[in-house]
Amino acid sequence: MASAPLHIAALIAAGLVLACGALACGARADELVPYKIIGDTIPQSLTDSPGDPARGRALVLARTTTCILCHSGPFPEVRFQGDLAPDLKGTGNWWSAGQLRLRLVDASRFNPKTIMPSYYRNDGLVRVGRNFADKPILSAAEIEDIVAFLATLRD
Template structure:
């Protein structure tokens, strides 16, 4: 088990930027980062929003998005391939599973290099945004 707390600026108040503690068990973060369940609708909106960077590398069931990435796995059926906890860890800190990954650590601020000054000390996504994306990706079943 590992307790942790990703590294860029975010569009929420400074008080909300504090990382909430979480525990890594095996290849997953079993417990949500928030007390409220994530919202799959908000999660989908985050995934298809280019500024979140998801579809720069991933493709998926997003017919409204003309250009989708092909550097990372297709997100279609992600809820059939991985558990909620496994998806959560991949969003929080994919480098824990693959040190050579090109996927950003969306909820980690320590041990990062080459982070632009405005983003230092801040997670890319809030805990709520992570949970929204988890809720959406878990809902994608083949």
């Protein structure tokens, strides 16, 4: 029998997959841009242009990315925010853009048992609906927009 925290995490992850399928989670059919991981970062942008923090904020708050399902942050207009993952307030103080980028691209590199989706992967994933198989959840530009926004969150 699984311990309570792992059992709860599995239920939450299953709920995320179901919610993602029901809400058409923004899956993109575009090909993944090659990137290089150095240490705990992807130091180079996935695009040729900087991300837009305003678009990134909108993506973080969108139910399609599920960010605020688990995270909370400095979003007074959002009534229900998650408490399963760290508060996003101060994120720009804690991590560099490259570290944020890798966390969004593939959170499982830091914690193989994480319930956070790997937003820019299409291989080795489990419990993925047929319509979302072989597709990243977010595009390279959307990853860069979220990175740009999270980098602005400083105490």
